Amino acid sequence: MSKFNFIRNLRLKRNLSENWGKFKQQFEIYLEASGDNVKSVNTRVAIFFNFAREDAVEIYNNFDFAEADNGKKLDKVIEKFENYCNPRENVNFERHQFWQSTRDVTETIDHFVTRRSKVKSCVFKEGSEDMIRDCFIFNMRGHGVKERLLREDELTLVQAINMARAAETSNQQIHKMDNYSVGSSVDNIRQSKHKSSFAKADATRQWKNLIHCKYCCGGSHVT
Structure with missing residues (x-):
């Protein structure tokens, strides 16, 4: 058994019908993949309850079978669980x-x-x-x-x-395109503000570095 994935135990509380359907399908897949589908009836029933676990065994013990031997037949056991997990719907x-x-x-x-x-x-x-x-x-x-x-x-x-x-799909693509456009616009605005701030700072530095030249008719030069 170790070379195959283990089946999740049969959950018998919420979504009973759905849980049973999934468990039954996985159990049938396991029997086929492992080759256990050709083993004796008793062995297959034992494998069934090995995966179904304690709650399923407890429910099984309360089933009434028309014939005593039916409780040892896999198809009859599965039939009982089918009826239990899929009660007649309104x-x-x-x-x-x-x-x-x-x-x-x-x-x-x-x-x-x-x-x-x-x-x-x-x-x-x-x-x-x-x-x-x-x-x-x-x-x-x-x-x-x-x-x-x-x-x-x-x-x-x-x-x-x-x-x-x-x-x-089209709506999702348009949404992504719009988000990309907005993000690009924001980045452009940030870059523009950064360049503007840098230009102002540079101009301020140049102004501060201006000195009055007494040799050039009162002109000023950058130091």
Whole structure:
């Protein structure tokens, strides 16, 4: 086992469904990479709990299996954890959450799309891509981008995302260019002030060094 990355233990408190999904995926990857997927059922179950750790074992001990031997079968154990970590959702509530969610001020286009793409719990029978597209457009912060998206006929989700990404990238580049221009202007002003101060100081020094010459009709010379 030492030559493979260890799997983070199964966290069973916050974001239970998400944590279980990540753990299961990493566990399956480990079995395949290590070759342990061909080992005996008992060994694979033992490996599962070795990574899942104490809390998972405690929950496992409270599972009721239809047959006693099922508790020693990896697929049955995983099925029990699937049901435990993914309880039946309230579809109406999940759909309400989907439509009420808004894009955060600092949230990127890609992050918002990823978050909105998780609509399995909403159980939309069809047209889920159109719903994600509509939610995406409704939550677009820039009025210019939103107006452009609304003008497009038969706009797909992919097209809307690409257009929004392009606008986001352009805004970031313009912001950097503006910051560079402001910084350059400030540097120029500072240099100009420095040169002006230096010129004044030099003129003052020359004035102080002037002496009255009694041999040149009252003229003055720099010493």
